[in-house]
Amino acid sequence: KAGVTQTPRYLIKTRGQQVTLSCSPISGHRSVSWYQQTPGQGLQFLFEYFSETQRNKGNFPGRFSGRQFSNSRSEMNVSTLELGDSALYLCASSSGTGGGETQYFGPGTRLLVL
Amino acid sequence: GDSVTQMEGPVTLSEEAFLTINCTYTATGYPSLFWYVQYPGEGLQLLLKATKADDKGSNKGFEATYRKETTSFHLEKGSVQVSDSAVYFCALSAFGGATNKLIFGTGTLLAVQP
Numbered sequence: 001k002a003g004v005t006q007t008p009r010y011l012i013k014t015r016g017q018q019v020t021l022s023c024s025p026i027s028g029h030r031s032v033s034w035y036q037q038t039p040g041q042g043l044q045f046l047f048e049y050f051s052e053t054q055r056n057k058g059n060f061p062g063r064f065s066g067r068q069f070s071n072s073r074s075e076m077n078v079s080t081l082e083l084g085d086s087a088l089y090l091c092a093s094s095s096g097t098g099g100g101e102t103q104y105f106g107p108g109t110r111l112l113v114l
Numbered sequence: 115g116d117s118v119t120q121m122e123g124p125v126t127l128s129e130e131a132f133l134t135i136n137c138t139y140t141a142t143g144y145p146s147l148f149w150y151v152q153y154p155g156e157g158l159q160l161l162l163k164a165t166k167a168d169d170k171g172s173n174k175g176f177e178a179t180y181r182k183e184t185t186s187f188h189l190e191k192g193s194v195q196v197s198d199s200a201v202y203f204c205a206l207s208a209f210g211g212a213t214n215k216l217i218f219g220t221g222t223l224l225a226v227q228p
Contacts, residue, residue, distance in 0.1 A: 033215070
């Protein structure tokens with residue numbers, strides 16, 4: 001089975017711009033979660049989508065949003081980029097039953113905001 | 115709220131040495147516990163997991179036992195190799211509900227020298 005794929009792998013943007021990141025889950029998985037990884041804050045949960053609905057959300061400002069399509073692919077969008085948004089953004093997929101199931105991570109998208 | 119505390123690194127060991135990385139957690143109920151590993155430039159890979167008290171997760175020579183009485187999930191390996199050099203993350207998934215939200219520790223960098 002193909003693993004979780006994320007595009008693009010690297011991205012450079014300037015402050016004030018917006019960005020869209022894409023995640024394709026493992027075939028058959030219906031849950032996609034997004035995480036932000038920074039040296040200062042570590043790994044932080046952004047949100048989770050299941051069957052095109054946001055099931056859970058972390059403590060991030062409204063500039064961070066996401067969506068999921070009927071084929072379970074997910075996108076996240078960050079508007080009005082700030083320097084502090086520079087990070088590795090990871091997505092993870094799972095079957096969606098929750099409660100301790102294994103999540104499989106993609107390689108991440110590294111975003112640099114100048 | 116739920117949280118994970120991990121020993122700070124870096125941990126530097128010689129090849130074939132014994133490894134312990136401490137992890138303790140705070141959570142209500144019975145969370146599921148995980149160890150993930152991140153190699154340079156890559157996403158997270160599940161190393162092992164345990165979903166109930168006294169369960170032992172194991173993989174590739176690594177082991178960790180879910181200790182409810184001490185709220186711990188310490189990672190151990192009897193003989194490390196240079197190829198084990200990576201960052202190790204302890205994480206929990208909250209008990210109950212359908213959410214897949216993972217709460218991570220800060221990560222421990224392991225460097226194994228030949």
